Amino acid sequence: MAQELFNRAENCFKQLPFVLYRKPNEKELVGAFQNTDEVFKVKDFTESGFVFAPFDLNSDTILMKMDTVLKVAYTTKNKDIDTDIDRNTTLNNTIEKPRYLELISNAIKKIKQNDFNKVVLSRKIDLEWKEDYFDMYNRLLNTYEKAFCYFWHHPKIGTWMGATPEILVKSSGTRFTTMSLAGTQKSIDLEAPKWSEKELHEQQLVTDYIFETLKDKVVSLSSSKRESIKAGQLWHLRTEMKGSFAPNKFGEILRALHPTPAVCGSPLVKAKNFILDNENYNRTFYTGFLGELNIKSELSRNKNRKNQENSAYKSIVKTSELFVNLRCMQLVNDLVFIYVGGGVTSDSNPESEWEETVLKSNTMYRVLNDKLH
Ligand SMILES: C=C(O[C@@H]1C=C(C(=O)O)C=C[C@H]1O)C(=O)O
Numbered sequence: 214m215a216q217e218l219f220n221r222a223e224n225c226f227k228q229l230p231f232v233l234y235r236k237p238n239e240k241e242l243v244g245a246f247q248n249t250d251e252v253f254k255v256k257d258f259t260e261s262g263f264v265f266a267p268f269d270l271n272s273d274t275i276l277m278k279m280d281t282v283l284k285v286a287y288t289t290k291n292k293d294i295d296t297d298i299d300r301n302t303t304l305n306n307t308i309e310k311p312r313y314l315e316l317i318s319n320a321i322k323k324i325k326q327n328d329f330n331k332v333v334l335s336r337k338i339d340l341e342w343k344e345d346y347f348d349m350y351n352r353l354l355n356t357y358e359k360a361f362c363y364f365w366h367h368p369k370i371g372t373w374m375g376a377t378p379e380i381l382v383k384s385s386g387t388r389f390t391t392m393s394l395a396g397t398q399k400s401i402d403l404e405a406p407k408w409s410e411k412e413l414h415e416q417q418l419v420t421d422y423i424f425e426t427l428k429d430k431v432v433s434l435s436s437s438k439r440e441s442i443k444a445g446q447l448w449h450l451r452t453e454m455k456g457s458f459a460p461n462k463f464g465e466i467l468r469a470l471h472p473t474p475a476v477c478g479s480p481l482v483k484a485k486n487f488i489l490d491n492e493n494y495n496r497t498f499y500t501g502f503l504g505e506l507n508i509k510s511e512l513s514r515n516k517n518r519k520n521q522e523n524s525a526y527k528s529i530v531k532t533s534e535l536f537v538n539l540r541c542m543q544l545v546n547d548l549v550f551i552y553v554g555g556g557v558t559s560d561s562n563p564e565s566e567w568e569e570t571v572l573k574s575n576t577m578y579r580v581l582n583d584k585l586h
Pocket of ligand 1: 333335379394395396397449475476539540552553554555556557573
């Protein structure tokens with residue numbers, strides 16, 4: 214029962230690390246618990262456990278040891294709650310909005326001077342908020358079936374919760390998939406989104422960058438057709454990419470992928486420097502990545518073979534499933550910090566970029582108690 218998992222996690226709170234998560238479209242809730250409060254750090258991504266990586270890999274990447282793993286069925290009660298909320302009017306944005314508009318304008322100027330092509334800028338929304346975290350997480354699970362819904366806690370690092378639509382990389386043995394996700398539009402009724410040149414260009418930059426970055430490091434790589442996908446109340450453009458890599462190269466692939474221009478920009482170093490110098494706050498784990506790293510699982514080699522139970526046709530492979538830490542919030546005592554951002558290109562308009570962050574913030578607002586609505 215999910216309640217037992219919640220009770221166990223509640224007992225660990227402020228004492229021992231744990232993570233609760235449900236993968237996209239799955240009915241199973243997983244709880245992973247570490248036996249001590251030690252902080253383990255990832256050195257080269259050959260480690261095994263639940264990884265929690267920051268935006269800037271110069272800071273520590275945390276590894277939670279999955280000493281005890283419990284899996285329970287989770288039935289969604291009131292899926293896809295469609296509450297439409299407009300936070301823009303209720304928040305005190307008199308200081309934050311002009312600051313953000315100026316940040317975007319400065320970025321557009323730099324792009325027009327050819328300093329870089331794209332940069333993803335973001336902000337942190339501070340709220341006073343006190344509520345049982347497990348009630349919040351329950352609401353998150355019920356609201357976003359298609360997302361990776363997590364609740365991560367380490368007594369020495371902090372507490373985070375989120376519902377991310379973006380896979381950084383998923384691998385099984387030497388095969389992997391990744392995606393380029395960018396472009397954002399509000400979903401209105403059942404209407405299909407109409408994408409502008411700006412959004413198509415912004416997403417294409419991400420796809421091209423991933424191809425360019427991976428091409429010399431992988432054995433094969435191909436992409437599917439671009440499609441529109443819905444994440445909560447938002448539409449995004451997505452292209453899936455698949456390929457394979459040489460044994461033991463997973464860490465290299467991962468380091469090459471992160472951070473993609475979906476959360477940083479292109480060219481990478483110039484965009485990253487602009488972010489670090491101008492955003493004026495520390496993203497910490499927002500736009501980092503998280504998930505299962507190098508978990509051993511059994512793979513059936515050929516499903517058509519009659520003799521499936523024969524272990525000769527089964528092999529143990531390592532699988533990883535890592536998601537970009539977006540549509541997330543950090544929970545600190547009676548405060549909630551919601552992190553939101555968006556891609557800026559030469560065609561961006563500062564006011565629309567602000568609106569985009571307001572829309573994205575609704576993904577987490579929707580999960581906070583009704584009192585806020
Ligand atoms: C940066 C965020 O989202 C990323 C940026 C997007 C965009 O610029 O349109 C879309 C999806 C994500 O790759 C965020 O949600 O905070």
